[in-house]
Amino acid sequence: xxxxxxxxxxxxxxxxxxxxxxxxxxxxxxxxxxxxxxxxxxxxxxxxxxxxxxxxxxxxxxxxxxxxxxxxxxxxxxxxxxxxxxxxxxxxxxxxxxxxxxxxxxxxxxxxx
Amino acid sequence: xxxxxxxxxxxxxxxxxxxxxxxxxxxxxxxxxxxxxxxxxxxxxxxxxxxxxxxxxxxxxxxxxxxxxxxxxxxxxxxxxxxxxxxxxxxxxxxxxxxxxxxxxxxxxxxxx
DNA sequence: GTAAGTACTTACCTACAGGTAAGTTAACTT
DNA sequence: AAGTTAACTTACCTGTAGGTAAGTACTTAC
Numbered sequence: 034x035x036x037x038x039x040x041x042x043x044x045x046x047x048x049x050x051x052x053x054x055x056x057x058x059x060x061x062x063x064x065x066x067x068x069x070x071x072x073x074x075x076x077x078x079x080x081x082x083x084x085x086x087x088x089x090x091x092x093x094x095x096x097x098x099x100x101x102x103x104x105x106x107x108x109x110x111x112x113x114x115x116x117x118x119x120x121x122x123x124x125x126x127x128x129x130x131x132x133x134x135x136x137x138x139x140x141x142x143x144x145x146x
Numbered sequence: 147x148x149x150x151x152x153x154x155x156x157x158x159x160x161x162x163x164x165x166x167x168x169x170x171x172x173x174x175x176x177x178x179x180x181x182x183x184x185x186x187x188x189x190x191x192x193x194x195x196x197x198x199x200x201x202x203x204x205x206x207x208x209x210x211x212x213x214x215x216x217x218x219x220x221x222x223x224x225x226x227x228x229x230x231x232x233x234x235x236x237x238x239x240x241x242x243x244x245x246x247x248x249x250x251x252x253x254x255x256x257x258x259x
Numbered sequence: 260g261t262a263a264g265t266a267c268t269t270a271c272c273t274a275c276a277g278g279t280a281a282g283t284t285a286a287c288t289t
Numbered sequence: 290a291a292g293t294t295a296a297c298t299t300a301c302c303t304g305t306a307g308g309t310a311a312g313t314a315c316t317t318a319c
Contacts, residue, residue, distance in 0.1 A: 074267075080154050133164070
């Protein structure tokens with residue numbers, strides 16, 4: 034196994050780590066919603082119009098477990114819960130920006146049917 | 147619907163475009179393999195050790211349809227096929243680099259169990 | 260006292276992503 | 290003529306991502 038192959042396989046492993054975190058239909062949308070500020074369950078649901086409460090709840094838990102977001106319970110008198118990006122979550126900004134950038138480029142190249 | 151919400155929803159749509167292209171277990175690995183140079187079917191299979199010929203064939207077709215890679219048939223005398231990144235595929239480098247970067251960061255934060 | 264809001268949970272179902280294994284075509288090698 | 294290599298294809302199966310629908314617990318508003 035030569036040098037190139039070693040580098041190639043390391044890259045493959047590293048990208049798999051990232052992809053495991055952002056994989057799926059809802060994780061990136063949730064992260065983006067939270068870049069606009071801390072939000073409550075219902076607010077995120079209103080931003081991501083087609084997500085069901087089940088999926089939102091499930092994906093919020095997964096992101097919390099990966100330390101991307103944090104959950105804060107406020108004992109106010111209708112009890113509210115706020116979700117916010119952790120430092121690790123905030124560190125995804127360049128990645129999310131690139132996903133966005135490339136999406137714009139892709140759309141440009143694809144509009145000529 | 148205020149300005150923030152409009153921007154948020156546009157971003158959601160754009161990222162979905164990108165994610166549709168890179169979603170799944172094998173697309174990013176295939177793209178990375180091809181950043182090391184044009185490769186034949188069997189060579190990619192050797193780089194990505196755990197991919198089956200079925201999945202490789204299927205994902206190469208999908209990437210070709212999205213104009214990320216191109217397929218060139220050489221009429222040499224064992225017929226060979228070479229896959230290479232198109233300009234659009236090459237334009238994914240910053241995105242792939244960010245996936246890689248963040249994977250490294252994530253691994254650092256996660257190594258303390 | 261009943262309706263509505265917030266933040267979920269639970270049960271059930273389906274489609275598809277991905278795995279395994281074997282078959283195919285066609286040339287080249289010994 | 291039998292085996293090897295390259296590049297796939299086809300058939301079949303399974304697990305899980307994600308959808309739908311309904312239920313729960315608690316509080317405030319009317």
